[in-house]
Amino acid sequence: MRRRAVTATVAGFLLLTGCAEKSQETESGGSGTGDITIGAVLDITGAGATLGGPEKQALELLAEQTNAAGGVNGRKIKLIIEDNQSTEDGAAKAMTKLVSQDKADIIIGASRSGPSLAMGAIAESSKIPMISLAANVKITEGKRWVFKTAQNDAVVLQNIIDYSAAQGWKKLGLIRDASGYGEGVGEQLNELGKPKGVSVVRTEKFAPDATDFTAQMVNIRDAKADVNLIWGIPPAAGLAQKSYRQLGIKTPVFQSHGVGNQAFLDTAGDSADGVLLPLGRLLVADQLPDGDPQKQVLTKFASDFTAKYKTPPSTFAGHAYDAFKLAIDAFQKVGTDKAKVRDHLENVKGFVGVSGVFNMSPQDHSGLGKDALAIVKVEDGKWKLVDANRG
Amino acid sequence: MADLLQFVVAGLAQGGAYALIAIGFVSIFAVSGVINLAQGEFAALAGLCAISAAGAGLPLLPALLVAVAVVAAVAIAIERLAIRPVRRMTTLTSIILTLGVSTALKAVMLLIWGPQGHTLRAFPGSDLTVAGVSIRAQELWILAACALVGGAVWWFYERTLHGKALRACSEQPVAARLIGISLTKASLVSFGIAGVTGAVAGVVTSPIYSSSWEIGLTLGLKGFVAATLGGLLSVRGAILGGILLGVLENLVAGYVATGLRDAVAFVVLIAILLARPGGLVKHTEARV
Secondary structure, eight states: OHHHHHHHHHHHHHHHHHHHHHHHHGGGOSSSSSOEEEEEEEOOSSTTHHHHHHHHHHHHHHHHHHHHTTOBTTBOEEEEEEEOTTOHHHHHHHHHIIIIISOOSEEEEOSSHHHHHHHHHHHHHHTOOEEEOOOOGGGTTTOSSEEEOSOOHHHHHHHHHHHHHHHTOOEEEEEEESSTTTTTHHHHHHHHHGGGTOEEEEEEEEOTTOOOOHHHHHHHHHHTOSEEEEEOOTTHHHHHHHHHHHTTOOSOEEEOGGGOSHHHHHHHGGGGTTOEEEEOGGGGGGGSOTTOTTHHHHHHHHHHHHHHHSSOOOHHHHHHHHHHHHHHHHHHHHTTOHHHHHHHHHTOOSEEOSSOEEOOOSSOSSOOOGGGOEEEEEETTEEEEEEOOOO | OHHHHHHHHHHHHHHHHHHHHHHHHHHHHHHHOOOOTTHHHHHHHHHHHHHHHHHTTOOHHHHHHHHHHHHHHHHHHHIIIIITTOSSOOHHHHHHHHHHHHHHHHHHHHHHHOSSOBOOOOOSSOOEEETTEEEOHHHHHHHHHHHHHHHHHHHHHHHSHHHHHHHHHHHOHHHHHHTTOOHHHHHHHHHHHHHHHHHHHHHHHHHHHOBOTTTHHHHHHHHHHHHHHTTTTOHHHHHHHHHHHHHHHHHIIIIIOGGGHHHHHHHHHHHHHHHOTTOSSOOTTTOO
């Protein structure tokens, strides 16, 4: 009995000292010299797994490349990646750990809107620059320290409306993700569509981990819209697409930029043929004209990524690429002082990334316009450029 | 009308999957009073095993058999390693224990197959449309599997001497031992059966609902509600409960609000526990 008590106490102490040592080790961050710590909070498991996985790979690839090239002004990059399990509280916890324990110099993430919104509040209160990889415009709205690299959903929706209006499609049916990613999409569509006479006639929702979409699709079929929009991420978006074709709905269908990866084509299979979507140019880089301003960045990233991981990068990997490169660009020019990094990010102009050409401003911490997306169609299980959208 | 039928058809298929999981709950609980919370993980594991086996070049049927065999073996191993060593097993202990097992299984699946979902290729057969109602071939496979496996388990427990001996273990443990029924063997067999039914649920649903390390929780919860609907002791009740739950979920999603789909199971659970704690089906033979 006594021996057990003693061992337990010793174990307890060991645990405690272990923690103390760890927090000492990571003092080196902050400002000045030593390693630069980049903290990333990604949706590696859970509903956002198809996003977070490639993002993690992209960040690891870039950190490796940067360190192999001698780091930033002689300082090595230390990359710490945390999994938020696709939950809001997981994201907040991971963010707090990176900020207070690991003393990160900048935070990248999260992959999806909900977790990113949860992290934004912490970035504001602890005054640390954060670059989200998610779409919802609310992530950066009214925020001082938060930036993002995924195209705003407003930008995406504008493309969908413009394309629909040009085809004469006025009535739009919406089947959307019930979580943060789909929040407010219907309202925005109606607002942006008003000048062109496009409006939402029916909205159906699905949980991000839903598996059966019969109920939603039957209701959408009955709504008889001119065009339908499925707004979600794989695998749900892929299963929804399957169900759409299964129920014999012939109406043209848009998907969102949330499906820009092979996982969507894999789950949706044949049913993806004919799907239209506004998408970053990464997946159609080979179809772009040589003069395209992004072509060089896109092809280099795609070939580096494919060489290391034997699979082409998704547009989500591209969002991570942009966040990492924006951070490195800031560190190179102004060091790791958090306020200076923030100011630098806010004034980024003409930065050629994978998701588009970034022009940040105090009003717009996303920096991407309507031209950051091309209109793409799925044909025979491949992405096909329909409209390069360079104006 | 076509809409109503469409909801029902989709609900039947989903209900078939719940029913298979529910049978697993019943087959263990009726023998040893153990609630096996890792039941849903059996389905997840089987789906992933089948995908790997098919990916390794096996034709569909052998791949399915491999997956079911692996999961049955895992279920038996769990009984040996986690259930049998416990001296005084109560239902509460078993819940805590199998919750741990389920977490461990999930971690292993996450390590092996990664966080992303995968789908098995569809079973043979083409989808058809009858009177405006589209029926997926896979949905028919799910229902067929449910009928076949459910029927076999029901026949075993209710109609064979071995099955009755197994059930006697829970109803009259002392008497059962007196007449020479081995409680440990009975528990082992019941886990094997639960492994097979869970695995069948996992492989037949994988082509349309996809498989990943984390699908087990929802499936397990829904299956448990279905089993409770049937009173936790009756195989027929479990099948009926599963089908009812699946159809009800789809009707609510279609006519009320899609967001309420997952709430249906829990509202039903509360209602049934308040109104008819013994389940919907009357089973006279279950308690002496």
